[in-house]
Each structure stands twice: as C-alpha cells, then as structure tokens.
Amino acid sequence: MAENPSDRKYTKEHEWARVEGPNATVGITHFAQDSLGDIVYLNLPEVGSTVKQFAKMGEVESVKAVNDLYSPISGKVVDRNEEALSNPDIVNKEPFGKGWLIKVQLSNPSEVEKLMDAGAYGDMTASGH
Amino acid sequence: MNIEQTPSLKRTQLYHAHLKAGAKMVPFAGWEMPVSYPRGIISEVKSVRHAAGMFDVSHMGRLTVKGRNAAQFLGTVCSADVPGLAPGRSKYHVICNEQGGIIDDAVVYRLTEDECLLVVNAGNKEGVLGWTGRQARSMDAVEITDLSGDLAMIAVQGPQAVPTLDRISAGGASKIRPFRIGEVAIQGARMLAARTGYTGEDGFEIMPPSDRAGALWDLLLREGIEPSGLGARDVCRLEAGLMLHGVDMTVENNPIEAGLERFLYLDGSGYVAGQALKRIKSEGTRRIIAGFRTSGRAIPRHGQNVLKDGKPVGIVTSGTHSPTLDSDIGMGYVDRICAAPGTRLQIDVRGRLADAEVVPLPFYKSSRG
Numbered sequence: 021m022a023e024n025p026s027d028r029k030y031t032k033e034h035e036w037a038r039v040e041g042p043n044a045t046v047g048i049t050h051f052a053q054d055s056l057g058d059i060v061y062l063n064l065p066e067v068g069s070t071v072k073q074f075a076k077m078g079e080v081e082s083v084k085a086v087n088d089l090y091s092p093i094s095g096k097v098v099d100r101n102e103e104a105l106s107n108p109d110i111v112n113k114e115p116f117g118k119g120w121l122i123k124v125q126l127s128n129p130s131e132v133e134k135l136m137d138a139g140a141y142g143d144m145t146a147s148g149h
Numbered sequence: 150m151n152i153e154q155t156p157s158l159k160r161t162q163l164y165h166a167h168l169k170a171g172a173k174m175v176p177f178a179g180w181e182m183p184v185s186y187p188r189g190i191i192s193e194v195k196s197v198r199h200a201a202g203m204f205d206v207s208h209m210g211r212l213t214v215k216g217r218n219a220a221q222f223l224g225t226v227c228s229a230d231v232p233g234l235a236p237g238r239s240k241y242h243v244i245c246n247e248q249g250g251i252i253d254d255a256v257v258y259r260l261t262e263d264e265c266l267l268v269v270n271a272g273n274k275e276g277v278l279g280w281t282g283r284q285a286r287s288m289d290a291v292e293i294t295d296l297s298g299d300l301a302m303i304a305v306q307g308p309q310a311v312p313t314l315d316r317i318s319a320g321g322a323s324k325i326r327p328f329r330i331g332e333v334a335i336q337g338a339r340m341l342a343a344r345t346g347y348t349g350e351d352g353f354e355i356m357p358p359s360d361r362a363g364a365l366w367d368l369l370l371r372e373g374i375e376p377s378g379l380g381a382r383d384v385c386r387l388e389a390g391l392m393l394h395g396v397d398m399t400v401e402n403n404p405i406e407a408g409l410e411r412f413l414y415l416d417g418s419g420y421v422a423g424q425a426l427k428r429i430k431s432e433g434t435r436r437i438i439a440g441f442r443t444s445g446r447a448i449p450r451h452g453q454n455v456l457k458d459g460k461p462v463g464i465v466t467s468g469t470h471s472p473t474l475d476s477d478i479g480m481g482y483v484d485r486i487c488a489a490p491g492t493r494l495q496i497d498v499r500g501r502l503a504d505a506e507v508v509p510l511p512f513y514k515s516s517r518g
Contacts, residue, residue: 057184057185058190058191061446081470083380086499
C-alpha cells in the first residue's frame with residue numbers, strides 16, 4: 021500500500037488537496053483508485069466553473085461501477101488534467117502524482133482545516149472504510 | 150468503497166490461494182470471492198481473450214442426480230432434452246417453475262446412463278435443491294446429492310487453455326470435445342473436466358477433489374494462466390452475450406423474453422414448465438432482451454431506463470466497458486418493436502441521455518467459435 025503523502029490533506033471520501041499558494045491541486049487517493057479498479061472514464065468540472073467543499077464535483081467510472089467525486093475545497097477551477105481525462109489509467113498508476121484531477125483557486129483557505137492529515141486518513145482507511 | 154469483511158461469508162477451497170495472489174475479496178452470493186487480482190480487470194480480460202485466465206468457480210453449486218430415472222427426472226425440471234443427451238454431453242438450459250419463471254440457468258452434464266451433473270448458480274443452489282427435491286418426490290429411484298463441498302471447480306478459459314491443460318494432462322484434455330465432459334489425470338489424480346465455460350472462449354471447467362484444488366491452482370499459475378476474478382468474469386460473459394441470473398433475469402422473467410428460446414425443448418414428457426412456456430411462446434412477450442452499444446463515454450448500468458424518442462421503452466440489466474471491443478456495451482429488456490439491430494435508442498445514464506444502438510448478441514465471438 022502506497023504511503024499517503026504528508027504534504028496534503030484528505031477527505032473521508034478519499035480525495036486529497038495539496039495547497040500551493042493561492043491554489044490547491046486535487047486528486048483521489050491510492051486507496052480510492054485501488055478500490056475502484058481500472059478507471060475508464062473521468063468526468064471533471066470545466067475550467068472556470070466553481071466547486072464547493074464536500075459537494076459533488078464529478079464522477080469517476082471504473083469497469084465495475086461509477087462513483088461520485090467530491091471537492092475537498094471550494095473555489096474556481098483554474099486547470100484540469102487533460103491527460104488524465106484521455107488516459108484515466110494514470111490515475112490508477114499515479115494517483116498522488118501525474119494522476120491529479122483539477123487545480124482550484126481557493127475561495128476560502130480556512131476550509132483546509134476541515135480536512136484530515138495523512139495520519140488521520142491512514143487510520144481511517146486501515147479501519148476498513 | 151466499503152471493504153469490510155463479513156465473517157459469516159463462505160469461503161471456497163481456494164480462499165488462501167486468492168489471498169496469496171493479492172486478490173481483492175468481495176461478498177458475492179453469500180461467498181467471499183476474488184473480484185480482481187493486482188493486475189486488474191482489464192488485464193485479466195485480455196488474458197482470457199488472448200492467452201488464458203482462470204477463475205475459481207467453486208462457489209457454484211455442483212449437484213449430482215443419480216438413479217435409473219435420473220435423466221428422465223431432469224427432463225421434467227430442465228428445459229433441455231436430458232433423456233436424449235448422450236453420456237459425455239452437456240446442455241445449457243433454464244430451470245423454470247410451473248408458470249415459466251426462471252428459477253435458475255444451469256448446465257446439465259450426462260455423466261453416465263444413470264448419473265447427471267447439474268451446475269447451478271451459487272445464489273440459487275438452495276432454491277434449485279428445494280425445487281428439484283420437491284419434484285423428485287413423485288419419482289422413484291432418483292437421488293440428488295450436493296457435491297459442492299467435495300469438489301472444487303476452476304474454469305480455465307482462453308485460446309491457451311486447452312494447449313496448457315494438454316501439457317499437464319498428458320494430452321487428455323483435448324480428447325474431450327467442446328461441450329463434452331470427461332475425466333483427465335493431472336498430478337496423478339483423476340478429475341472431471343468439462344469443456345464448457347462462461348466467457349465465450351474455448352476452455353475447461355475442471356472439478357478436482359477439494360484437497361487437490363490448491364495444488365492444481367498453483368500448477369496452473371506456474372503454467373502462466375492468469376488468475377482472474379468476478380470482475381473479469383462479468384465483462385467476459387457480457388461481451389459473449391451470456392445472461393447472469395439475478396441480474397439479467399429473475400424468477401419474474403420467462404426464457405422467451407430473456408432471449409433463451411433456443412435453449413427450450415418443450416416436447417419432453419412431464420416437463421413441469423412445458424405448458425406455460427408453450428403458451429408464452431405462442432402469445433409472445435411485450436419485451437425481449439436486446440444488446441446495445443452506447444456512445445459518448447457513457448457506460449449503461451443495471452436499472453437505468455431505455456428511451457426511444459423520449460418515451461420509456463425498456464430497462465438496462467447489465468452494462469460495462471468492453472476492453473475487447475473498446476466500447477461501452479449493455480443489455481436489457483426493450484419493447485419488441487425497439488429490439489431490431491440498428492434501432493437507435495437513448496439510455497438515461499444518471500440524468501444524461503446517451504445515444505445507444507441495438508446490436509446483435511453476442512457482442513463478441515471468439516474466432517475459435
């Protein structure tokens with residue numbers, strides 16, 4: 021099981037956000053991609069749209085099933101990973117790296133406090149959720 | 150994404166082999182089964198289509214029916230002409246109630262003149278045992294035995310399945326022709342081997358004694374057969390246009406609407422569903438199972454509505470992304486008027502209307518036929 025990097029924060033729905041200045045990069049965790057299995061489609065919000073913390077922002081569909089994606093933070097979408105959209109298997113291979121999903125300009129940076137750190141998230145997944 | 154283990158689930162003879170192979174285990178029909186192995190569903194499907202994969206199908210029910218009247222009795226509960234089945238041959242069929250509702254789909258193998266093997270779905274075994282047991286009371290000299298705990302079952306499927314099994318059975322496997330059953334000797338043990346499956350590929354379902362299952366699995370691994378889980382099995386069977394009971398059909402469906410008319414033999418003596426099925430066949434059904442391909446990166450899923458020009462005309466029963474065809478496929482019940490190949494339909498994929506076109510089943514046919 022890959023380590024959850026400590027440079028970012030996590031949701032209980034298995035997304036992560038890494039804050040860099042005014043923006044945050046958002047993705048799903050190794051645990052999430054492993055549970056989903058082979059990802060075939062991603063449905064991500066358009067650049068310029070807004071996302072809201074813990075609200076649905078898109079979908080990730082594997083061979084087995086479709087799951088909703090929830091945004092870990094609120095803000096305006098400033099970039100999205102076109103490579104992941106056309107080759108979603110990079111989300112399986114590098115969920116914490118090249119398989120990132122979107123970049124968000126934070127509208128309320130204090131929201132990050134509501135997210136888990138790597139240790140708490142690791143404890144949660146180890147207990148089977 | 151809940152991966153909690155439920156302790157009351159049953160485990161097959163190969164449970165520890167799955168854990169050792171790194172399988173992701175899930176509950177399925179009361180069993181704890183591998184849904185996929187670390188290489189993933191798409192890799193497993195590709196192995197089955199281009200090399201060979203193996204599936205632990207020990208969770209399925211293996212029942213023997215023995216006695217002077219065994220075949221005659223099965224002719225009264227199965228939609229196949231079991232008395233007309235020569236020893237060594239098999240037949241896919243459905244088991245229906247008196248109203249023609251599908252209790253299960255199954256494969257019957259005639260082992261000898263007075264012994265048959267019936268392989269049924271894991272979740273339906275108790276139902277089939279109950280139903281056949283009730284029917285058997287009116288017939289002498291029929292003994293139904295559940296062998297599911299005594300024998301394991303490993304399905305080895307794909308173009309390399311028969312050559313590989315030949316290597317480890319001193320050429321015994323290929324002596325058994327498609328859809329036949331016989332015995333092979335592997336690692337010094339004789340075991341039943343049926344040249345049948347659920348993937349649309351050539352291959353075998355091997356039934357070693359339970360205490361030999363682990364050794365056979367390990368041998369097949371060493372021979373390069375890729376362990377494959379329920380996820381890949383579901384993709385393969387759907388690509389091959391094969392129905393899954395409990396998903397594509399239930400006791401509420403009859404085999405006419407389920408597109409299984411070619412598996413019905415209705416002239417047998419005493420067939421309990423014969424009258425009902427003849428009536429349904431002559432009256433016709435409003436809906437029938439159809440296959441479709443969707444476009445626009447939309448995978449049809451069980452329970453979604455099928456529309457034509459905005460009007461509901463059916464419901465999706467199964468759907469997936471087909472790695473073999475690189476397209477999104479599904480099947481479901483649609484009004485007969487909408488079931489002809491080429492008909493353009495829409496599927497309500499979570500609020501988005503995806504274009505779909507009816508295509509003939511199966512979606513995929515092995516070149517080895």
